[in-house]
Amino acid sequence: MYDYLVVGSGLYGAVLTHEALKKGKSVLVIDKRSHIAGNVYTERMEGINVHKYGAHIFHTSGKKVWEYVQQFAEFNHYINSPIANYKGEVYNLPFNMNTFSKLWGTITPQEALAKIQSQQGEIKKDPQNLEEQAISLVGRDIYNKLIKGYTEKQWGRSCNELPAFIIKRLPVRLTYDNNYFNDFYQGIPIGGYTALVDKMLSGAKICLNVDYLKNRESLCLEARNVIYTGPLDAYFNYSLGPLEYRSLRFETEVLPIVNYQGNAVVNYTDRTPAFTRIIEHKHFEFGTQPQTVITREYSAEWKPGDEPYYPVNDEKNMSLCKRYKELAQKEKGVIFGGRLGEYKYYDMDKVIASALNMCKKIL
Numbered sequence: 001m002y003d004y005l006v007v008g009s010g011l012y013g014a015v016l017t018h019e020a021l022k023k024g025k026s027v028l029v030i031d032k033r034s035h036i037a038g039n040v041y042t043e044r045m046e047g048i049n050v051h052k053y054g055a056h057i058f059h060t061s062g063k064k065v066w067e068y069v070q071q072f073a074e075f076n077h078y079i080n081s082p083i084a085n086y087k088g089e090v091y092n093l094p095f096n097m098n099t100f101s102k103l104w105g106t107i108t109p110q111e112a113l114a115k116i117q118s119q120q121g122e123i124k125k126d127p128q129n130l131e132e133q134a135i136s137l138v139g140r141d142i143y144n145k146l147i148k149g150y151t152e153k154q155w156g157r158s159c160n161e162l163p164a165f166i167i168k169r170l171p172v173r174l175t176y177d178n179n180y181f182n183d184f185y186q187g188i189p190i191g192g193y194t195a196l197v198d199k200m201l202s203g204a205k206i207c208l209n210v211d212y213l214k215n216r217e218s219l220c221l222e223a224r225n226v227i228y229t230g231p232l233d234a235y236f237n238y239s240l241g242p243l244e245y246r247s248l249r250f251e252t253e254v255l256p257i258v259n260y261q262g263n264a265v266v267n268y269t270d271r272t273p274a275f276t277r278i279i280e281h282k283h284f285e286f287g288t289q290p291q292t293v294i295t296r297e298y299s300a301e302w303k304p305g306d307e308p309y310y311p312v313n314d315e316k317n318m319s320l321c322k323r324y325k326e327l328a329q330k331e332k333g334v335i336f337g338g339r340l341g342e343y344k345y346y347d348m349d350k351v352i353a354s355a356l357n358m359c360k361k362i363l
Contacts, residue, residue: 003025009197059349131160149269190285
């Protein structure tokens with residue numbers, strides 16, 4: 001019998017596995033997919049590490065987490081500097097002086113700030129929806145070109161139908177700085193995330209194409225404890241009703257050219273085309289391959305059976321999540337963790353930090 005059965009081989013499960021093995025525990029890792037690494041999985045195509053489930057850029061301000069991942073891979077110095085394409089016009093993201101200069105011709109921070117402030121006043125009352133909230137934060141010009149279409153594609157509904165809290169704040173930088181993240185450490189693992197996770201899982205028994213929820217009775221006989229990183233509501237057979245997610249759809253294409261768009265990530269901020277962004281994977285690792293691989297990313301409504309990506313953290317779903325977590329606390333010998341197990345949007349560094357904290361409690 002194994003000490004731990006880890007359900008899911010993403011970052012949370014991989015950290016728990018690695019730390020348990022270091023303590024001399026035996027670990028069985030299962031995953032219902034045909035590969036390890038969860039949503040950070042990278043697949044080699046044309047000599048390029050393709051991010052199969054959307055762009056994953058590692059960034060953190062936590063030195064301990066940064067040092068932790070260095071054990072498993074060397075990271076390059078990639079800096080995330082996405083581009084926004086609005087009807088053929090190109091703008092730098094996040095909103096910074098390069099953006100404002102292109103948008104309005106402003107040169108100084110004072111000019112840009114005055115322009116934003118002159119448009120914020122359009123909203124005279126407390127914002128009642130996302131549209132009003134965004135305009136009150138950055139004005140109508142930025143909202144119309146860089147927020148409205150992208151957000152409506154992302155959520156599948158009009159901005160004036162979405163709650164204001166979705167955009168609590170919008171970062172505005174009055175410097176000429178295109179670095180999307182403020183975190184001190186940033187980069188991409190050289191050789192891809194799959195290789196990183198493979199090292200973390202080294203020493204564990206791994207079984208792929210195994211659905212824990214369909215084989216729960218037999219699998220529970222295999223181990224004394226379970227680390228469950230699948231959907232929280234699915235574990236309880238949706239007994240209280242399903243939690244809601246947004247899903248994603250990807251179209252990946254190999255092109256016989258060296259360079260398609262000149263940047264790893266380009267967001268399309270108009271309602272058309274239907275995709276939210278195009279990822280050109282070679283740029284994550286400064287590739288010089290003769291061909292390139294691009295992925296068009298589409299946001300999609302989620303229904304049970306689809307792949308869940310982003311939790312819908314509105315009041316209704318968080319209330320339901322709380323009730324599921326109360327059930328989870330009563331499950332003996334089962335630990336729920338990760339993005340799906342906690343119904344929480346996590347950046348990669350936060351997943352790792354959460355897993356390491358759990359290790360301190362149980363190992």
